[in-house]
Amino acid sequence: MQRDRTQTEQRLLDAVDHIITHSGLDQVGINRVSRQAGITKILIYRYFGGLDGLLQAYYKRRCLSRTDLAVNINDLKEKSIAEIMTIICEVTLREYRRLRQDVQMQQFLKANLMGNDTFINPLIHEREGQLRKLIDSVSDVLNSKTGRSFSAIIISAMSFLTFMSQQKRSMLDIELSTDEGWAQIEEGIRNIYRGATLLLEERQRLADAAEKPA
Numbered sequence: 001m002q003r004d005r006t007q008t009e010q011r012l013l014d015a016v017d018h019i020i021t022h023s024g025l026d027q028v029g030i031n032r033v034s035r036q037a038g039i040t041k042i043l044i045y046r047y048f049g050g051l052d053g054l055l056q057a058y059y060k061r062r063c064l065s066r067t068d069l070a071v072n073i074n075d076l077k078e079k080s081i082a083e084i085m086t087i088i089c090e091v092t093l094r095e096y097r098r099l100r101q102d103v104q105m106q107q108f109l110k111a112n113l114m115g116n117d118t119f120i121n122p123l124i125h126e127r128e129g130q131l132r133k134l135i136d137s138v139s140d141v142l143n144s145k146t147g148r149s150f151s152a153i154i155i156s157a158m159s160f161l162t163f164m165s166q167q168k169r170s171m172l173d174i175e176l177s178t179d180e181g182w183a184q185i186e187e188g189i190r191n192i193y194r195g196a197t198l199l200l201e202e203r204q205r206l207a208d209a210a211e212k213p214a
Contacts, residue, residue, distance in 0.1 A: 016058045096162055
């Protein structure tokens with residue numbers, strides 16, 4: 001019996017995955033999942049308690065919002081401002097390369113941004129917590145008070161451009177769905193980080209000068 005239940009649960013979770021991938025997260029419903037899986041919807045309620053429980057199980061099974069930030073803060077303390085900013089920039093670009101290839105994650109982020117409580121992935125908050133902790137730690141190393149606001153702008157812009165990429169749209173004649181177009185976006189982001197690096201270096205230079213005895 002346990003084996004049958006496990007197989008049934010997997011078929012239902014696979015059905016959710018198929019619907020999200022091919023139709024969108026907002027198209028997931030009890031009846032559609034039941035039809036896609038070829039399983040009576042009674043079992044969805046019996047095994048998961050309903051749509052919300054089914055989605056929670058799906059989120060936990062995939063763990064899509066978990067992020068490998070791979071940044072050692074102690075190592076950053078030994079690096080220059082330019083080196084630190086380059087590392088954080090590349091972490092950011094890597095995350096959005098992954099997002100561009102992950103249809104399900106795009107759907108979760110879209111639901112979160114739209115405030116659709118039915119489809120919000122609770123693990124999104126874990127991801128945001130990881131990012132916030134990283135941003136605050138890096139800001140401390142750089143002695144900067146604008147880390148969160150700077151990152152919020154970058155994240156918002158990159159998320160929006162990623163959604164446009166999914167829809168095969170362009171921005172200022174940059175074809176966002178192509179590798180060539182996305183390479184232009186990445187180079188633009190690198191230039192933004194380079195500009196921020198110059199500002200931080202200038203602030204540090206002025207601070208060091210102010211500390212020197214006259």
